[in-house]
Amino acid sequence: MSAIAPITGTLKKRIFTDITIGFALGGAMASYWWWGFHNGVINKREDYYAKLAQLKNSEE
Amino acid sequence: MLNLLNMINIIYNDVPTPYSCYFQDSATPNQEGILELHDNIMFYLFIILGLVSWMLFNIVRTYTKNPMAYKYIKHGQTIEILWTILPAVILLIIAFPSFILLYLCDEVISPAMTIKAIGYQWYWKYEYSDFINDNGETIEFESYVIPDDLLEEGQLRLLDTDTSIMVPVDTHIRFVVTAADVIHDFCIPSLGIKVDANPGRLNQVSALIQREGVFYGQCSELCGINHCAMPIKVEAVSLPKFLEWLNDQ
Numbered sequence: 538m539s540a541i542a543p544i545t546g547t548l549k550k551r552i553f554t555d556i557t558i559g560f561a562l563g564g565a566m567a568s569y570w571w572w573g574f575h576n577g578v579i580n581k582r583e584d585y586y587a588k589l590a591q592l593k594n595s596e597e
Numbered sequence: 598m599l600n601l602l603n604m605i606n607i608i609y610n611d612v613p614t615p616y617s618c619y620f621q622d623s624a625t626p627n628q629e630g631i632l633e634l635h636d637n638i639m640f641y642l643f644i645i646l647g648l649v650s651w652m653l654f655n656i657v658r659t660y661t662k663n664p665m666a667y668k669y670i671k672h673g674q675t676i677e678i679l680w681t682i683l684p685a686v687i688l689l690i691i692a693f694p695s696f697i698l699l700y701l702c703d704e705v706i707s708p709a710m711t712i713k714a715i716g717y718q719w720y721w722k723y724e725y726s727d728f729i730n731d732n733g734e735t736i737e738f739e740s741y742v743i744p745d746d747l748l749e750e751g752q753l754r755l756l757d758t759d760t761s762i763m764v765p766v767d768t769h770i771r772f773v774v775t776a777a778d779v780i781h782d783f784c785i786p787s788l789g790i791k792v793d794a795n796p797g798r799l800n801q802v803s804a805l806i807q808r809e810g811v812f813y814g815q816c817s818e819l820c821g822i823n824h825c826a827m828p829i830k831v832e833a834v835s836l837p838k839f840l841e842w843l844n845d846q
Contacts, residue, residue, distance in 0.1 A: 552676075555655055556648070563647020567640045575636040582623070589808060 611787045612753060612813045621787045624812060624833070625804050628789030630698045638691050645687070702789070705803040708771035712762060716774075716781030716794035716816065719823035723762055728843060736846045742826045756813045761830035765839035766806050774800045779821065785814030785829055793818060806833040 611621055623629045713724040717739075725736040740758045748754060764770055774783045776794035783802075784791040787810075792802045806812075814829035834842070 555652060559648035559651035560644065561647075562651050563644035566647050567643035570643050571636070571640050575640075578632075582629075586807065 611810055612756060613786070613815075623789065624787045624806050624808055624810060625789050626807070627702050627804065628787060630701065631789050634694055634698050637694060641687055641691060702802075705771050705801055706769070708769045708803055710765075710768065711771045711773055712764070713773045713775070714762075714783050714794065714829075716776035716778075716783065716820070716827070718778050718821050719816075719827040721758075721783075721816075721827060721829060722777075723760075725843075725846075728846075730846055736843075740830070742828055753813065755825055756815070756828045756830070758828055758830045761811070761832045763832050763834060763839055763842045764804075764806060765836045766809055766833050768805070768836070770804050770806070772802050772804065774802065780818050781816050781820045781827070782818035783814070783829065784817035785812050785831055787812040788814075788831065790814070791817060806831075809833050809835060 611624070613621065620628075620632055620635075623632055710725070710727045713726055715722040715724070720742070721740045723738060723740060728736050730736060738760050740760045740762075742755060743752060743757045743759060745754060748757070772783065772790065772792070774792050774794045775798060776796045778796060780796070781794040782791065783794050788804045788806065790802050790804060792800045794800070810833055812831040812833065814831070816824055816827045816829075818824075820827075
């Protein structure tokens, strides 16, 4: 038997917590990107084209 | 605070502007698709960035003061399977929409008109091969950059040209692109067009412009000393205005 016992079980001990925190962090950033930024840009564009279509219809 | 970040990022314009981030406003379905795919991929990248940053921070924090760390570990089956399968799944999720967009953009279905763009050192020449003038010749003209000393108020340096490509909106247009000397690249970001102009080869790309406006592009393949001075200017106008312009040619 070695003087220091082999280090085992570390993966199970902390990996789940670390992955959860990591994904939570990344998920928060990604969520802001999608719902806070991307959707705003798309909505603005869709509104513009809706108005344009309305204008075209009224001209015809 | 978060809105402040948005203010920094978005610049609503159809031209490149100093220090701008993100894309120019889209004007074709192709560019809208490209934008959607980019934002989709960025979503996954943010998740990966969060995970990797946290792991890196954690590893540095934990093992800075631990010289004995993992002395006996040579191989970790579970974690190796994990970090092989997970990226593969993420790549697949990214690859499928990417291929769909690629093939959709590549499709040129029954265009209403064709414009041929020929790259020269250092200007562009355009041919409207579907139309002929009174003398029976196809409409063609060259397009040169406006030199700095001739720029008028409101004109854009290294972007404005003496003649521009006139196109009608809501019309399927095909650009046939080639070059006469070296490789150039016909690129208009707002229209989602970026295609190499190779001597002796014809490349084609289509565009359906959805709104009127002036769209600017630049040669995007280093083609010589004046590579920066052969911009592309597209004017999208209504069909009656386009026909009027056509009659004047």
